[in-house]
Amino acid sequence: MDFCKQSEQKSIEWNSKCFRYELVPQMKYRQQECCYCIAIDKNNSIVVAGSNNNIKVLQLKDGLKQIQLINKHQNAITTLIVFKNRSYFISGSNDCSIIIWSFNMISNAKYISKLIGHKDWIKCLIVNPKIETTIISGSYDKTIKIWSLSTNFQQQDQQSWVCTQTITSHLNQVEAISINQNGNKLLSCGADSMIFVFQEVDRLWKLKQKIQLKEFGYRISFITDDQFAFQPRNNYLCIYTLNSVTDLYNNQINIQVQGGQKNCDSYFPLICLNDHQMLISKNGININLLKYEFNLTNNIDCKLIQVIEFQYLCQWDGMIYGTASNDGKYLITWDLKSKAIQIRQLKQNHE
Numbered sequence: 001m002d003f004c005k006q007s008e009q010k011s012i013e014w015n016s017k018c019f020r021y022e023l024v025p026q027m028k029y030r031q032q033e034c035c036y037c038i039a040i041d042k043n044n045s046i047v048v049a050g051s052n053n054n055i056k057v058l059q060l061k062d063g064l065k066q067i068q069l070i071n072k073h074q075n076a077i078t079t080l081i082v083f084k085n086r087s088y089f090i091s092g093s094n095d096c097s098i099i100i101w102s103f104n105m106i107s108n109a110k111y112i113s114k115l116i117g118h119k120d121w122i123k124c125l126i127v128n129p130k131i132e133t134t135i136i137s138g139s140y141d142k143t144i145k146i147w148s149l150s151t152n153f154q155q156q157d158q159q160s161w162v163c164t165q166t167i168t169s170h171l172n173q174v175e176a177i178s179i180n181q182n183g184n185k186l187l188s189c190g191a192d193s194m195i196f197v198f199q200e201v202d203r204l205w206k207l208k209q210k211i212q213l214k215e216f217g218y219r220i221s222f223i224t225d226d227q228f229a230f231q232p233r234n235n236y237l238c239i240y241t242l243n244s245v246t247d248l249y250n251n252q253i254n255i256q257v258q259g260g261q262k263n264c265d266s267y268f269p270l271i272c273l274n275d276h277q278m279l280i281s282k283n284g285i286n287i288n289l290l291k292y293e294f295n296l297t298n299n300i301d302c303k304l305i306q307v308i309e310f311q312y313l314c315q316w317d318g319m320i321y322g323t324a325s326n327d328g329k330y331l332i333t334w335d336l337k338s339k340a341i342q343i344r345q346l347k348q349n350h351e
Contacts (some may be wrong), residue, residue, distance in 0.1 A: 019278060019291060020306045021331045021344035029064035029341040031056075035334035036267045038323045038341065039080040039089060044330060046103060048089055049341060050077030050321075055091055057106055060330075064341060070109045072099060078267055079125045083132055084326060088112070090135060092122030098137055098147070100161065115147055117163045123266055124176050130183030135161065138174030143167060144188055146205065169196050169207055175266040180222045187228055189213075189220045195230060197249060209248050211240075219270035219281060223292065227252075227300050231270055231281045235260035237290065239300055255302045258309070259284030263318040273328040276346075280331065284318050285310045287333070308344070311337045 033051040040047050040060070047058040053075050057068035075094035082089045087103040098115040105112070120141035128134035133149040144167040150160045172191035179186050186198040186205055193216040197209035217232035226242040228249065241252040262284025271280040279290040279302070289306040310320050313336060322333035331344040 018305070018349050019276065019289065020347055020349075021289065021308065022347050024343050024345050027060075027063045027343040029058065030339065031334060031341055032339050034076065034319075034336075035341065036076060036078050036321050037080040038321065038332050038334060039082045040323060040325045040330065040332060041082050041087075041089075041103065042084055042326055044325050044327070047332065047341075048080050048082070048091075049334065050080065050091075052076055053093065053095070055080070058341075060343075064343075068106050068109065070101075070106065072109065072111060072114075073097065078122055081125045081127055083127055084129065085132055090125055090127070092125050092137060094121045096120060096122065096139075096141075098122060098125065098135070100135075100159070113159050113161050115161055115163070117145055117166075118143065120173075123174055124269065126177055126179050128179060128183040129181055134183075136177055136179065136186065138177045138188060140173045142170045142173060142190070144170075144174055144177060144186075165204060167198070167205060169210075170194065175216070175218045176220045176269060178221045178228065178270075180225050182225065185222070185225065187220050187222060189217055189230060191216050195220065211249065218264055218266035219268075221270040221272045221279070223272050223274075223279070223300070226298070229270060229272070229279055229281070231257075231283060233260060233264065235283075237279070237281055237288070237302075239292075239302060241300065252300065253302065255290060255304060257281060257283055257286070257288040257290070257304055258307050259286030259288070259318075262286075262312070265318065268321045268323075271324050273324060276328045278328065280324055282320060282322070285312045285320060287320070287322075287331070310335050313337055 035050045037050045049056045053073045055070040058064045073093040079092040091099050096118045100112045118139040124138040135147040137145050146165040147161045148164045170190040174190050177188045184200045188196045193213040195211035198205040199208045219231035222228045230238045236254040239253045240249040268282040281288045287308040292302040319336035334341045
C-alpha cells in the first residue's frame with residue numbers, strides 16, 4: 001500500500017525518488033520458534049535471530065542458511081544489536097542478562113563477556129556509535145544501565161565490561177532508548193508515559209529534559225541531534241524538534257501512520273536510515289515507511305510512503321519483529337502468522 005500523505009505543515013519539494021520495500025519470496029526462511037529480534041551485520045552477509053532462548057546465526061546469500069545455533073541464554077532472546085565498526089554483536093534476554101559475542105568466535109559458540117546487573121527482562125540495547133566502548137540497556141526493572149569497557153578493546157578474550165551508571169528516572173518499565181550519532185545525547189521512553197532526554201557530562205549522563213506524554217509508546221529514535229521521532233500507541237508518529245532558544249525539544253508535527261488500534265510491544269525498534277532520509281516504524285500489525293526532508297529553515301517535513309500490513313491470528317495480535325540493514329537495502333521480519341523470516345528489498349524508482 002503506497003501513500004503520499006503530507007503533514008499539516010507546508011509541504012516542500014520532495015526528492016524525485018520513490019522508495020518501497022518489495023518481498024523477495026525465494027529468501028523466505030521457515031522458523032516455528034518465536035523470534036522477538038533480528039540483526040544483520042554491516043556487510044549484509046550474516047543475520048542473527050532470536051529463536052526462543054537460542055540465537056540462530058544465518059548466512060545471507062541467495063537465501064538464509066543456518067550456520068550456528070547458540071544456546072547460552074536461559075530465557076527468551078528479546079534484543080540483538082550488531083556493532084557497526086567491529087565484528088561483535090550483543091544479545092539481551094528475559095533471563096536478565098546481556099551477552100557480548102564475536103562473529104569470529106561463533107563457530108564454538110563462545111562469548112566474550114556476560115553482563116549481569118538488571119533484575120528483570122532486558123527490553124532494549126544500544127551501542128554508543130562514537131567509540132563503541134559503551135553499551136546502554138533498558139529493562140523491565142525500570143532502570144537504564146551504562147556499561148563501559150574497562151580493558152583493551154582489541155583483546156577479545158580478555159574483555160571486562162562494568163556497569164558505570166544506573167539511571168532510575170523512569171517509574172515503570174523502559175520501553176526504548178536511542179543515542180545520537182555524536183554519542184552525547186540519550187533518549188528514553190517508558191510505560192510511565194514519559195520521555196527523558198539525557199546529556200553526557202564528564203562521563204556521566206545527566207537528566208536534561210522531562211516530557212510528559214498523553215499516552216505512552218514503544219519506540220523512539222534520534223533523526224539528527226535536533227530532531228527525534230516517537231511512536232505512541234496511536235495512528236500518528238510524533239516529530240520533536242530542538243528549540244534553539246530554550247535548548248529543549250518540542251513536538252513539532254504529527255504524521256499519520258497505521259496500526260495504532262492493534263496490539264503491540266517494544267521489540268521492533270524504530271529505525272532511522274539517514275542515508276535515505278527514511279524512518280521505519282512498526283505499529284500494531286503494520287510497518288510504516290516514512291520519508292523526511294528538511295526545508296531551508298532546517299524544519300523537518302515528513303510523509304508516509306508505504307505501509308506493509310501483516311496478516312494476524314486475532315484482533316490483538318501484533319507479534320511482528322524485525323530490523324533493517326544499515327544501508328537500508330533489506331528489511332527483515334518474522335511474524336507469528338507466517339512463522340517465517342522474510343526479506344524485503346528496497347526499490348528506488350523515479351516518479
